[in-house]
Amino acid sequence: MKLSKNISESLELKFSKLARSMDKKNQIPYSLGLGEPNYFTPNFIIDEAYSAMKKGYTKYSSPIGDYILRKKISDKLKNINKIKTRPNDILISAGSKMSLYLVLLALIQPKDHVIYITPCYTSYLPQILLSESEVEVTAFKLDKAFEIDYSKLKREIKKNTKAILINFPHNPTGQILKKNDLFELEKILKVHKKCFLISDEIYMDNIFSKNKHLSPGSIQSISKRVITIGGFSKSFSMTGWRIGYSHANSEINSKMIKIQQHILTNVPLFIQKAAAQALTIKSNHLNKFNNLMNKNHNYAYKILSDNPFFSFNKSYGGFFIFLRIKKKITSDKFCTSLLKKYNVAVTPGKYFGKHFNNYIRISLSQEHQVFKNAIDLINKFAVLKK
Numbered sequence: 591m592k593l594s595k596n597i598s599e600s601l602e603l604k605f606s607k608l609a610r611s612m613d614k615k616n617q618i619p620y621s622l623g624l625g626e627p628n629y630f631t632p633n634f635i636i637d638e639a640y641s642a643m644k645k646g647y648t649k650y651s652s653p654i655g656d657y658i659l660r661k662k663i664s665d666k667l668k669n670i671n672k673i674k675t676r677p678n679d680i681l682i683s684a685g686s687k688m689s690l691y692l693v694l695l696a697l698i699q700p701k702d703h704v705i706y707i708t709p710c711y712t713s714y715l716p717q718i719l720l721s722e723s724e725v726e727v728t729a730f731k732l733d734k735a736f737e738i739d740y741s742k743l744k745r746e747i748k749k750n751t752k753a754i755l756i757n758f759p760h761n762p763t764g765q766i767l768k769k770n771d772l773f774e775l776e777k778i779l780k781v782h783k784k785c786f787l788i789s790d791e792i793y794m795d796n797i798f799s800k801n802k803h804l805s806p807g808s809i810q811s812i813s814k815r816v817i818t819i820g821g822f823s824k825s826f827s828m829t830g831w832r833i834g835y836s837h838a839n840s841e842i843n844s845k846m847i848k849i850q851q852h853i854l855t856n857v858p859l860f861i862q863k864a865a866a867q868a869l870t871i872k873s874n875h876l877n878k879f880n881n882l883m884n885k886n887h888n889y890a891y892k893i894l895s896d897n898p899f900f901s902f903n904k905s906y907g908g909f910f911i912f913l914r915i916k917k918k919i920t921s922d923k924f925c926t927s928l929l930k931k932y933n934v935a936v937t938p939g940k941y942f943g944k945h946f947n948n949y950i951r952i953s954l955s956q957e958h959q960v961f962k963n964a965i966d967l968i969n970k971f972a973v974l975k976k
């Protein structure tokens with residue numbers, strides 16, 4: 591297969607080189623760049639993986655995934671996300687990233703059009719381009735309040751639009767879906783009968799405001815054309831275990847299973863057993879982590895929202911704040927100088943789309959005192975730069 595020319599090498603900013611070399615030397619005490627939880631995988635999950643290995647769950651297994659795990663996920667989607675599902679609609683894969691790629695491979699045909707929302711997770715565009723080299727792609731920009739302007743979105747939809755890819759709670763802006771979003775998305779899919787909605791809900795358990803997570807898959811009238819993606823990385827600090835899942839109608843699901851069978855076979859069964867345990871044992875770790883992110887968010891808001899250097903849009907879920915820089919400095923330059931001067935690492939907005947070079951992403955996943963110190967330093971730095 592020819593790799594599409596449009597797939598850029600991973601974005602090489604000045605900041606990335608500096609951060610890598612400083613990180614190697616342990617010179618970044620204030621890291622607000624992390625896209626993973628700041629705690630270890632809970633012990634009860636590790637113990638279950640070990641015990642499953644001892645029991646012999648170390649051989650090839652079904653490509654669709656362990657039934658017990660699929661049943662647990664289907665119960666969760668039913669009870670919490672209000673999505674009508676059966677275990678057979680769930681496919682376990684190697685991280686939600688792989689789930690998304692399987693969805694795209696199963697769905698997208700030559701000349702199809704895909705719309706994805708920006709700013710966004712860096713792998714979306716490469717994945718779309720890798721799934722089909724003759725795909726037509728539109729990057730749809732959120733408005734200044736980080737909301738979807740539905741009248742604009744409707745204008746982007748064409749006859750060949752096969753999928754709209756969304757992600758809420760959102761990386762990097764921290765926005766979540768509201769009832770009105772579900773209503774608008776339903777209207778769109780009712781008019782465009784060939785269009786699917788791919789909903790990446792990897793941060794579904796990480797709402798730190800008082801709101802509730804809403805899943806478009808819960809809308810009955812369009813549920814057959816909504817594909818929901820979830821995982822264990824962000825909910826159970828299992829980023830390195832590589833396990834995620836998708837929920838799709840049986841036609842798409844069976845295509846995805848065939849593809850997975852030939853490129854992966856299965857996610858290791860002892861990992862699946864551990865993930866099933868993660869969904870079984872009642873644990874307070876998510877509450878604790880979400881409370882920490884809320885506390886960090888409120889502190890950042892208190893300190894940075896008054897600084898004329900920035901424009902602060904509140905976050906509600908996910909792991910991040912996406913802060914707009916109001917002065918004339920690129921995100922790469924800002925992040926590089928901040929790292930050099932104060933050893934604080936935040937992520938340049940340019941990573942999340944070409945229109946976001948005047949933003950920085952701040953991760954809330956950090957111990958409170960370290961976070962506070964880092965925010966104070968960002969504030970001081972921005973005052974110096976004025």
Ligand SMILES: Cc1ncc(COP(=O)(O)O)c(C=O)c1O
Pocket residue numbers: 625684685686687688711757761790792820821822823829833834
């Ligand atoms: C929006 C989004 N989707 C998917 C992923 C990948 O998650 P996983 O570890 O389940 O592959 C990430 C990871 O940062 C993400 O931010």
